[in-house]
Amino acid sequence: MMHRFKDARILMYSHDTFGLGHLRRCRTIAHSLVEDYRGLNILIISGATIAGAFDYRARVDFVKIPSVIKLRNGEYTSLARHIDLHETLKMRQSIIRQTAESFEPDIFIVDKEPMGLRGEIEETLSFLKRRGCKLVLGLREVMDAPRLLEAEWKRNDVMGKIDTYYDRIWVYGPPEFYDPLVGLDAPKGIRDRMDFVGFLQRSVSYHESSAERPEGDYILVTTGGGGDGSDLIHNVIDAYQNDPMLPHKALVVLGPYMPARERVKLTRKAAKVPQIEVIEFDNRMEELIAGATAVVAMGGYNTYCEILSFNKPALIVPRLQPREEQLIRARRASEIGLVDMLLPAEAEDPARLAATLRALPERLPPSASVPGFTLEGLPTISRIVGDWLIEREEDELQSGEGQIRA
Template structure:
C-alpha cells in the first residue's frame, strides 16, 4: 500500500562525467521511492549532457549543472572547451549549494563520489549537516581495484571525510558478491554505517507508451554511454565479417557519448552486414534488454543489474582502464556462473568472439545458478527511507504539540 508523507524531500547528486551509470542509478532509486511514497519529491542534480533525454515520473525532476567530461586517461575537462575547468567547477559547486539551500531536503544521497567531483559537494555537505539533513553515500558494489581506490582516497583524505559527514553508506550489492572497500583501512565507525542493500532491480516501465523493442529474436550489444565502447562494437562487426555462419540478428546500441568519428565509421561498417542493426541511443534500455535472447556488454553496473533482473544470458567484455571495476565485476560474476566473459584481447580474435556470440542464446540464464541473484536493493532502500521519514513525521508532530 502506498504511504503518504507530506512535503518530504530527497536531493540526489550524480556527477556524471563519462557515462550514464550514475544518472540511471539515481533515476531508478528516485522512481522506486515516489512509487512507494506519495507526497515525496525527489530532485536529482546531474552533470549528464543528456539528462533531459530520459523520462521522469511525477515528483521526480532534475537540475542540470555544467558538464565536465572524463578523458580516457582519467583527467577531466569542461564540455565547453571555451570555459576553463576551474570556472566550470565553481559554477557547479555554486548551483549545487544553492539548490540544496532552496530545496531544503530531508535526505541528501550522493552517488559514488563521496565529496563530489573535485570536492564540489563538500561545502553543501557541511551546510546540510548543520541543518539536520540525513546524509547518505551510495556506492557501487565495486568501486575499483583496492590499490587504485586506496591511492585515490588517501590523496584526497576521503575516508576521514566520509566518517565526518555521512550518516549512512548504502552499498548497491549483496555482501557476498563483493565489498567495495575491501583492502582499505576502514574505520569501525564507517563500517558500522555500511548497509549492503543488494542489487537494484529493474523493470519495464508501465507508462502506457507503445512497445518499441524490435520484433523477432535478437541479441543486444550495448556499451552503456559509449564513450569507450567503440572497440567492443568493432570486434562484434569483425566477428560477423569473418564468420559467415554467424547469423543471429544483433541490435547494437552505440551510446550517446561515442565520438562522432568512431560512431560514423561503425555505422558504415555495420550497414554492410544484414544481421546487424545499429542505433545510437535508446532511453528505454530496459525494454531492449527484456526482449533480447542474450546481452553482450562491457558489464557496467546498470547493465549487469538489467541482465540479472530480466534473467538474460550474457557475454561480458570488460574495459580494463582507467578503472578495473568492470573487470572485477565480470570475473566475480563469471566465477559464480552468472555470465560468460572474454577479455578485450580475446574478443579481438574474430573467430573466438564469433564462437562465443553463437553460443550466447543457448547459454543458461543467470537464474539457473542462484548465486548473487538477490535483487532487493530498491525494496531495502524504500524500507529504510520510509522508516526515516516516519521518524521525521513523528518528531515534527511532537514539536507541533509542544508549541501548541
C-alpha cells in the same frame, strides 16, 4: 507501502562525467521511492549532458549543472571548451549549494563520489549536516581495484571526510558478491554505517515500448554511454563477418557519448553485414534488454543489473582502464556462473568471438547458475527511507512544528 507524506524531500547528486551510470542509478532509485510514497518529492542534481533525454515520473525532477567530461587518461575538461575547468567547477559548486538551500531536503543521497567532483559538494554536505539532513553515500558494489581506490582516497583524506559527514553508506549489492571497500583501511565507525542493500532491480514500462525494439530474436550489443565502447562493437562486426552463418541478428546500441567519427565509421562498417542493425541511443534500454535473446556488454553496473533483472544469458567484455571496476565485476560474476567473460584481447579474435556468440543464446540464464538469487536493493532502500521520514514526522509532531516549513 503507500504511506503518504505531506512534504518530504530527497535531494540526489550525480556527478556524471563519463557515461550514464550515475544518473540512471539515481533515476531508478527516485522512481521506486515516489511509487512507494505519496507526497515525496525528489530532485536530482546531474552533470549528464543528456539528462533531459530521459523521462521522469511525477514528483521527480532534475537540475542540470555544467557538464565536465572525464577523458580516457582520467583527467577532466569542461564540455564548453571556452570556459576554464576551474570556472566550471565554481559554477557547479554554487548551483549545488543554492539548490540545497532552496530545496531544503530531508535526505541527501550522493552517488559514488563522497565529496563530489573535485570536492564540489563538501560545502553543501557541511551545510546540510548542520540542518539535520540525513546524509547518505551510495556506492556501487565494486568501486575500483583496492590499490587504485586507496591511493585516490588517501590523497584527499576521503575516508576521514566520509566519517565526518555521512550518516549511512548504502552499498548497491549483496555482501557475498563483493565489498567495495575491500583492501582499504576503513575505520570501524564507517564499517558500522554500511548497509549492503542489494542489487537494484529493473523493470519495463507497460505504457510505452521502445520504437527501436526489433521483431524476432536478437542479441543486444551495448557499451553503455559508448564513450569508450567502439572497440567492442568493431569486434562484434568482425565476428559476424568472420561467420556469416551466425543464426541470431544483432542490435547494436552505440551510446550517446560515442565520438562522432567512431559512430560514422561503425555505422558504415555494420551496413555491410545484413544481420546487424545499429542505433545510436534509446532511453528505454530496459525494454531492449528484456526483449533480447542474449546480451553482449562491457558490464557497467546498470547493464549488469538489467541482465540479472531480466535473466538474460550474457557475455561481458570489460573495460580495463582507467578503472578496473568492470573487470572485477565481470570476473566475480563469471566465477559464480552468472555471466560469460572474454578479456578485450580475447574478443579481438573474430573466430573466437563468433563461436562465443553462436553459443551464447543457449547458455543457462543467471537464475539457473545461482538459484534463489534476488535483487533486493529498491525495496530495502524504500524501507529505510520510509522509516526515516516517518520518524521525522513524529519528531515534528512532538515538537509542535507539524508539517510547516520555515
